[in-house]
Amino acid sequence: MTESASQAPPGPASLGAAGPAHRQAVDPVGVWRRFVGSSVLLDGFHALKHAVRFGAEVPLAVTVDRAAALALADELAPDVRETLDALLTQVTESTYTSLVPRPHPTAVAALAVRPSREVNLRTLARTPRSAPVVVLDQPRNLGNAGAVIRLAAGFGATGVVTTGTLDPWHPTVVRGGAGLHFATAVERLAVDELPPGPVFALDPEGEDIRGLKLPDDALLAFGSERSGLSADLRARADHLVALPMRPQVSSYNLATSVAMALYHWSATGGAPIKD
Known part of the structure; x- marks a missing residue:
């Protein structure tokens, strides 16, 4: 997002410097409509908290109740409380519900600038890696994909493709x-x-994962919830790996499978998770 100073909406720094009175003067609907088509929607306090914590650029954050949102920050995220104080603009409930497709219980929403694809691709391609890349092969369920990304971030994975x-x-x-x-x-x-690296693809016919050590530069590939690995991904795989599972149980949830594989990697010599 590159704009001249005269065109740019009030950003986090200017909002924080100007204080609450200036926050109320911001036209949140106008700013929101200006950026919503090219930005990432952050639904709820926790999404905003994590995005800020990991360096997201946030043009606008709104809430129905600033005091309640900042109380949550005091309790759950004191490290970003000051930043959230500078970002949050209070709006009416009707304004808030007009901006989001599905209101969140915390009544907080924000827009964030999507990270550069070029930067992400360089991160994924860089070798040697200190943590695997998770590959979801033709996933179908949006919620499962989100849960996997949350897991991958928690384990310090290099990325999710x-x-x-x-x-x-x-x-x-x-x-x-x-x-x-x-x-x-x-x-x-x-x-x-x-990205480069050996592909360890999860498949019921593969080798028991408990006998393997997954390398840090591995690509851990998981098939779709319904049909498993695609023919293209199976052909690309260097190793087929199976999770332990009781006979007659059909499958695990996708996010559960990813969690088991990442835990196995971390427990058998994976790089320590950074603070």
Whole structure:
């Protein structure tokens, strides 16, 4: 987002310097409409908290109750409380509900600038890596994809890549990821565009994961919730790996499978999670 000083809306620094009176003077609806088509919607306090914590650029954040939102920050995120104080503009409930498709219980919403695709691709391609890349092969469920991104961020994975038609930056995915898209590199790629590294693809016919050590530069690939690995991804795989599962149980939820694989990686010598 590159604009002249005369065109740019009040950003976090200017809002903080001007204080609450200036925040109330901002036209939140005008700013929102200006940026909503090109920005990432952050639904709720926790999504905003995580996005700010991991360096997102936030042109506007609104809330129905500033005092309540800042009380949450005092309790749950004192490290970003000052930043949130500078960002949050109080609006009426009717204004808030007009801006978001599905109001969040915390009555907080914000717009954030999506990270540069070029930067994300460089992060994903950089070797050697200290943590795996998670690959979701043709996923279908938006909520599951968001949960995976949240897991990957928690484990310090290098990134999450999706193949197929699902947009990993869809608002429902971002909502499920609780703003943690900004804590890891998230992109959609074709199978032949995947980052370098050995592909360990999860498949019931593979080798038991408990006998393996997953390398830090691995690509951990997971098939769709319904049909498993695509033919293209299976052909690209260097290793097929199976999670332990009781006979006659059909499958695990996608996010559960990712959590099990990442935990196995971290428990068998994976890079320590950074503070």
